[in-house]
Amino acid sequence: DAKTTQPTSMDCAEGRAANLPCNHSTISGNEYVYWYRQIHSQGPQYIIHGLKNNETNEMASLIITEDRKSSTLILPHATLRDTAVYYCIVRVDYGGATNKLIFGTGTLLAVQP
Amino acid sequence: KAGVTQTPRYLIKTRGQQVTLSCSPISGHRSVSWYQQTPGQGLQFLFEYFSETQRNKGNFPGRFSGRQFSNSRSEMNVSTLELGDSALYLCASSTRAGDSGANVLTFGAGSRLTVL
Numbered sequence: 001d002a003k004t005t006q007p008t009s010m011d012c013a014e015g016r017a018a019n020l021p022c023n024h025s026t027i028s029g030n031e032y033v034y035w036y037r038q039i040h041s042q043g044p045q046y047i048i049h050g051l052k053n054n055e056t057n058e059m060a061s062l063i064i065t066e067d068r069k070s071s072t073l074i075l076p077h078a079t080l081r082d083t084a085v086y087y088c089i090v091r092v093d094y095g096g097a098t099n100k101l102i103f104g105t106g107t108l109l110a111v112q113p
Numbered sequence: 114k115a116g117v118t119q120t121p122r123y124l125i126k127t128r129g130q131q132v133t134l135s136c137s138p139i140s141g142h143r144s145v146s147w148y149q150q151t152p153g154q155g156l157q158f159l160f161e162y163f164s165e166t167q168r169n170k171g172n173f174p175g176r177f178s179g180r181q182f183s184n185s186r187s188e189m190n191v192s193t194l195e196l197g198d199s200a201l202y203l204c205a206s207s208t209r210a211g212d213s214g215a216n217v218l219t220f221g222a223g224s225r226l227t228v229l
Contacts, residue, residue, distance in 0.1 A: 036218075043117070043203050043220030044156070087156075099146045099207055099218060100169050103156035 003027065004088045009108040012082075018075040020107050022088030025069045032091060033064060035073045037084040038106070044087065047073065078111045085109075115139065117206050117221035125227045131192040134224045138185050138206030145187040146218065147179060150201040159202075162187055191226075199228045 005023040012018040024033065032051050036044040048055055048062045050071070055062045061074040075082055085106040118137040126132050138145050147159040158171040162181035179189040185206075191198055202225075205218040 041201070041223075041225075043205070043222050044218075046217045046219065049217070099144055099161050099163075099205070099216065100158045100171070101146075101148075101156075101218065102158070103148075105155060 003031075003090050003102065004104050006086070006088050006104060006107045008105065009110065011110050011112055012075075012078045014080060014111050014113050015077055018073075018078040018082065018109055018111070020073040020075075020086050020088075020109060021070065022073070023070045024088070024090050027068050027090050033062065033068075033071050034089045034091060034101070035060070035062065036087045036089065036101075036103075037082075038087070039081075039084040044103075047086075075109075078109075080111050080113060083109060083111045117204055117219055119202075119204050119221040119224050121224060122222065123225050123227075125229060126194050127229050128194055128196060130194050131190060132194060132226060133188055133190045134202055134204075134226075136187045136189075136204030136206075136221060138187070138204075139219055142206035142208050142219070143185050144207045144209060144216075145181055145185065146205045146207075147187070147189050148203040148205065148220075149173075150203060150223070151197075151199070156203070159189065194228045196228050199226060201225050 034049040035047040038044045050062045064071045085108050087106040120135045144163045146161040150156045160179050161169040165181045176192045181187045201223040203223045205220045207216050207218050
């Protein structure tokens with residue numbers, strides 16, 4: 001079972017920031033938080049990942065709470081092309097880890113014009 | 114550089130037949146993982162290969178099998194197809210095995226299988 005909980009769907013106005021929450025209350029100390037998104041009928045696309053510090057790249061920012069029990073993915077200026085299902089995944093990145101990702105149901109972000 | 118290439122993109126089979134799907138990873142990527150996506154079960158892990166060795170397998174029946182070649186290309190096979198095998202089959206590649214630090218998977222566009 002997925003170790004994360006996300007809202008089923010969210011709306012966002014084009015040009016505004018989209019803030020997608022994720023709860024991972026049972027996360028272990030060696031587990032990273034990864035975000036992927038899937039645009040309809042395409043393969044998932046990596047967005048960003050982090051361990052405990054906030055992270056930013058050209059696509060998004062990831063804010064992880066101090067207790068690491070939740071995180072928020074921020075798309076600073078959402079466009080219609082950002083409409084997709086967003087998956088929050090926790091996984092171990094060392095010590096016998098594999099590339100198995102456990103996907104939950106994700107959040108369908110609908111960016112409205 | 115070229116992304117992950119999956120072939121065929123679409124195919125239709127009938128119950129009882131078998132199917133082979135192919136995945137060419139990004140050049141230099143040695144790890145290949147396979148996932149099945151259905152409306153009812155979502156994205157589920159099938160198996161993972163690194164340097165021609167299966168490292169992990171998901172909870173699927175033995176009708177689902179895979180292999181990886183020396184050039185890192187991978188194939189998966191489903192025998193005795195059932196209606197429930199209709200799905201989008203996704204392949205993902207990465208540079209390292211999962212236990213070598215933070216690792217990003219790059220997914221292909223998938224092979225959409227319809228079983229009639």
